[in-house]
Amino acid sequence: MRICIALCGLLLVAANTHAGEREVSLDWLKTVAFAAHQTDYSGVFVYQYDNRVETSRITHVVEPDSEYEKLESLDGPRREIIRHHGQVWCYISHKMVQVDSQQGRSRFPSLLPEQLSSLSANYQAREAGVERVAGHNTHVILFQPMDNLRYAHKIWAHTDSGLLLKAAVLGDKNKVIEQYTFTQLQIGGNIDRSWIGAQDSAGRGVGVAPETAKGGTAINSGWVVDALPAGFRKTKEIQRPMRGKHAPVTQMVFSDGLSAISIFIEPNDEDEDDRNGLTSRGAVNLHHKVLDKNLITVVGEVPPRTVMQVLDSVRYNGK
Numbered sequence: 001m002r003i004c005i006a007l008c009g010l011l012l013v014a015a016n017t018h019a020g021e022r023e024v025s026l027d028w029l030k031t032v033a034f035a036a037h038q039t040d041y042s043g044v045f046v047y048q049y050d051n052r053v054e055t056s057r058i059t060h061v062v063e064p065d066s067e068y069e070k071l072e073s074l075d076g077p078r079r080e081i082i083r084h085h086g087q088v089w090c091y092i093s094h095k096m097v098q099v100d101s102q103q104g105r106s107r108f109p110s111l112l113p114e115q116l117s118s119l120s121a122n123y124q125a126r127e128a129g130v131e132r133v134a135g136h137n138t139h140v141i142l143f144q145p146m147d148n149l150r151y152a153h154k155i156w157a158h159t160d161s162g163l164l165l166k167a168a169v170l171g172d173k174n175k176v177i178e179q180y181t182f183t184q185l186q187i188g189g190n191i192d193r194s195w196i197g198a199q200d201s202a203g204r205g206v207g208v209a210p211e212t213a214k215g216g217t218a219i220n221s222g223w224v225v226d227a228l229p230a231g232f233r234k235t236k237e238i239q240r241p242m243r244g245k246h247a248p249v250t251q252m253v254f255s256d257g258l259s260a261i262s263i264f265i266e267p268n269d270e271d272e273d274d275r276n277g278l279t280s281r282g283a284v285n286l287h288h289k290v291l292d293k294n295l296i297t298v299v300g301e302v303p304p305r306t307v308m309q310v311l312d313s314v315r316y317n318g319k
Contacts, residue, residue: 022126022127023124023125023126023127024125024126024127024141026116026120028139028157028162029112029116029119029125029141030116031161031162032112032141032155032157032162032163032164033112033113033114033116034114034162035109035157035158035161035162035163035164036060036109036110036111036163036164037062037067037110038062038067039060039062039161039162039163039187039188040060040061040062040187040188040189040191041058041059041060041163041185041186041187041188041191042057042058042059042060042185042186042191042192043057043058043134043182043183043184043185043186044056044057044058044074044182044183044184044185045058045108045109045180045181045182045183045185046180046181046183047108047178047179047180048176048178048179048180048181049177049178049179049281049282049283050280050281050282053075054073054075054076055073055074055075056071056072056073056074057071057072057074058070058071058072058109059191059192059195060191061191061193061196063196066084066085067083067084068082068083068084068193068196069081069082069083069084070082070083070195071083079091082195106258106260108164108167108180109163109164109165109167109180110164111153111155111164111167111258112155112164112257112258113255113257113258115257116257118231118233118255118256118257119143119256119257119258121230121231122145122146122150122229122230122231122256122257122258123143123144123145123146123153123257123258124143124144124146125141125142125143126141126142126144127139127140127141127142128140128141128142128154130159131156133156133165133166133181133182134165134181134182134183134184134185135185136158136159136165136185136187137158137159137160138156138157138158138159138165138166139156139157139159140154140155140156140157141154141155141156141157142154143155143258146230147229147230148303148305149229149302149303149305149306149309150229150256150258150259150302150303150306151169151170151171151177151259151283151301151302151303152169152170152171152174153167153168153169153170153258154167154168154170155167155168156181158187160187161187161188163187165181165182165185166179166180166181166182167179167180167181168180169282169283169301171303177282177283178282178283216238216239216240216251217238217239217240218236218237218238219237219238219239219250220237221237221239221250221252221265222316222317222318223250223252223263223265223314223315223316223317224314224315224316224317225252225254225263225310225313225314226313226315227309227310227312227313228254228261228310228313229256229302229306231256231257232254232255232256232261233254233255233256234252234253234254235253235254235255235260236251236252236253237250237251237252237253238250238251239251242266245266246267246269247266247267248266249264249265249266250264250265250266251263251264251265252265258301259300259301259302260300260301261298261299261300261301261302261306261307261310262298262299262300263296263297263298263299263310263314264296264297264298264299265294265295265296265297265314266294266295266297267293267294267295268290268293268294268295269295278304278307278308280304283301284299284300284301285299285300285302285303285304285306285307286298286299286307287304287307287308287311288311289311291314291315292316294316296311296314298310298311298314
């Protein structure tokens with residue numbers, strides 16, 4: 001009898017383990033990917049990294065013509081970001097400035113790409129249980145990389161809408177490197193829309209002609225990267241002015257769907273300090289070195305070894 005009970009227990013554990021390792025359906029991943037763009041929501045979330053915590057309030061609404069998003073920092077200096085029609089305005093120091101709308105890094109809760117083919121080629125998406133976040137039920141999904149050149153990602157998606165309510169980047173031994181999580185959230189219902197198209201005495205608001213940040217020009221620079229991890233594809237290559245730089249900087253951006261790697265190439269200023277070395281902030285690692293009178297900088301949401309591997313493989317191949 002005891003043997004029978006023991007065998008039943010082992011079978012139950014095996015069944016639960018197998019259930020916990022089921023692959024996530026593509027249809028559900030598509031729902032999660034589009035939820036951040038198709039759902040009305042408003043709430044407060046925290047971003048944790050390197051023993052630091054930043055708190056923000058986000059409001060997102062969908063209108064017949066497009067979607068609108070307002071992000072307000074609740075810590076430190078006041079900052080407000082408004083996104084609409086693929087354009088981004090940043091209100092800081094009493095000035096509204098239009099900024100680059102095609103940043104290499106995804107933003108919470110819009111972390112999953114609309115095109116999911118790259119994810120399935122580079123990560124295994126598996127169910128990891130059901131949990132509550134900010135009072136809402138969520139399905140937990142673990143994205144396990146196929147190699148050791150990128151981080152694992154864990155997300156908590158709202159059971160009904162698919163909206164991401166929590167997201168974490170995991171390093172060695174599943175240590176949390178950085179994490180976003182809603183602490184208060186309203187999904188649907190009467191979301192405040194009074195800020196859409198509104199103006200105040202400072203001249204803020206969607207529809208106002210702001211000061212425009214200088215963008216970049218698409219180029220073929222002749223620089224190549226020989227040792228990118230499998231699955232990373234170039235999303236843009238531009239030349240752009242950057243604050244504090246004496247000459248335009250070449251920027252290449254690569255992505256595997258969840259993570260991005262940016263490479264910056266600029267003439268090396270002899271009067272600047274030696275910048276060789278590795279620095280980190282949360283899941284982002286930065287490494288740079290001087291190569292043939294150029295300063296090469298690699299910034300990526302990947303482990304330090306990957307950043308160094310990419311940096312060592314950057315070379316000029318001519319035009």
